[in-house]
Amino acid sequence: MFEITPYPTFSWSFSRHKSLTSCSRKYGYEYYFAHNGWLSYNVEPFHQHVYRLKKLQSMPILFGQIVHHLIEQTITSYIQTGQVASVAELVNRARGQLNAAFIDSTRHVDLWRQKPNKFYMMQEIYYDGRLNPELVHDYKERLEAVFENFLQSETLQQITADTGSLRIGEPEQFRSMKIVDTQVFVVMDFHYYDDMKDKWIIIDWKTGGESEDDRQQLALYAYYIQQKYDVALEQIDVYNEYLLTGQRKKYSYTTFDIDNILHTFQRSVLEMKKYQADIFTNEPVDFEDFEKTSDAWRCKGCNYKELCSQF
Ligand code: SF4
Structure with a gap:
């Protein structure tokens, strides 16, 4: 049964390591202050706010997720049926998912605020109110290229030539x-x-x-x-x-x-332990002890920038 805990469980991953090396404050938001932000009651609005921002997806992240998911589906489907989808089919499915994300981000904002793990919110739309047409054009072109290269990849050739x-x-x-x-x-x-x-x-x-x-x-x-x-x-x-x-x-x-x-x-675990006030419960140190990065360029594309301008 799902148990509500005051603090997250400590674990390590390469992406957690990269988060800490890029900005300690960002690491704090992602791995501590977003915790329980998915709950609708008995939680401080600050944690809900951090969790919502954690769920923002920028175009490169969303694009990568959709492509990875479709590749996984294509390989699974090949193993089950012996059939491989065409470039056109894959591009169409990916476009459909990107459109769904756009529609959520522009028309279902209130629903996303209530359930940020059930609806999409694109980071660019959240912060700029729109998608840059050049960005959209660029990613439309990328769709054809990535699926063409996937279908021609040595990996897929080896799987489909499997004896x-x-x-x-x-x-x-x-x-x-x-x-x-x-x-x-x-x-x-x-x-x-x-x-x-x-x-x-x-x-x-x-x-x-x-x-x-x-x-x-x-x-x-x-x-x-x-x-x-x-x-x-x-x-x-x-x-x-x-x-x-x-x-x-x-x-x-x-x-x-x-x-x-x-x-x-x-070394990374040791560094992470500095941000634990209690090593047994994984209670974090105070919010202010998660230092903001001094590399201002990192903030430009960061999901949490609206919070950092407040504190
Ligand atoms: S906006 Fe900048 S300082 Fe704040 S979490 Fe992001 S990268 Fe760190």
Whole structure:
């Protein structure tokens, strides 16, 4: 049964780490002050406000979510029926979902305020009252490119040419493991085992550009597979499929890379613990102790900017 707790449970993920390194105040909003903001009573309006802002989706985030979801559906449907949707079908479905998000953001604002996890609110519309036509045009063009590249990707070619040697992992969204005493969440897009090659393959679809974090984030996924299936790192191949350009990048990891990500994890957990007033309940320190970033450029695209201008 769902239990209401005064504080969230402490856990670690790569995105939590990135949130803290980008801005401590943002980290506080996301991982502490939004907690219980989904409740409609017995909660301070401040937490409801933070939670609503947490649910804002900017165009790049929404676009990425929709594309990832449709790719997952396409692969699942191929496994069940042997059929693959066309580019036109995928583009149409994605456009339908983007339109639904636009309609929610412009016509269902009150409903979104009451139930921010059931309705969309686009960040650009929330803050600017409109979507920039150039942004809309840009993302319309991206839709064709990402689905064309997905259908031509080596990953999909391998799945559809499967001669029975692939064991596809369940498309669960949230996987977790314990490192020391900390629950670590690993949000992997897709993985499978190739019997013929005796290899585990991890795929991460990217709808944006390359980032310097990609290699380290994927090292955590490799570590997860290594631990879960008790396999050697040499048996794990990891790929980024960059859907905008159609490029594919392969990573192989050594124990040095794994030590590196575990070191990052340990330092990051220590840093996060500084924001706990009570390490057992995960009660946070005072709001003011979550410092605002001094990098003003980060605030421009931040969901929480209306709160930061108030405090
Ligand atoms: S608006 Fe700026 S200071 Fe405030 S949470 Fe966002 S990034 Fe941090």
